[in-house]
Amino acid sequence: MSLTHSEIRQRLKALSEEHRELDETITHLVETADxxxxxxxxxxxxxxxxxxxxxxxxxxxxxxxxA
Incomplete structure (x- = not known):
């Protein structure tokens, strides 16, 4: 499967957003009593x-x- 640069960038953006959201959620869970x-x-x-x-x-x- 070959992806275009645009498709790769879209996937990178989506993954970065999910990564950031997970980080925020984890931080919130650790800081609260939940x-x-x-x-x-x-x-x-x-x-x-x-x-x-x-x-x-x-x-x-x-x-x-x-090379």
Whole structure:
């Protein structure tokens, strides 16, 4: 599957927004009495997976350079 630069940028934007929202939610849960450790762990794991996906898409934007 080949994606255009525009599609990659759209996916990066969506993933970045989801990553930011998860970060805010995790921070809120940790700071309040609504601490559900399993929920926080799942959210942190999802956040890490999103970060990995962001790195893959960012790498797709870097042009190949012939050595």
């Amino acid at each position: 601490l559900d450790e399993m929920k926080v762990k799942r959210m942190k794991k999802r956040k890490l997976k999103i970060k990995d996906m962001i790195m893959v898409y960012e790498d797709m934007l870097i042009p190949d350079i012939d």
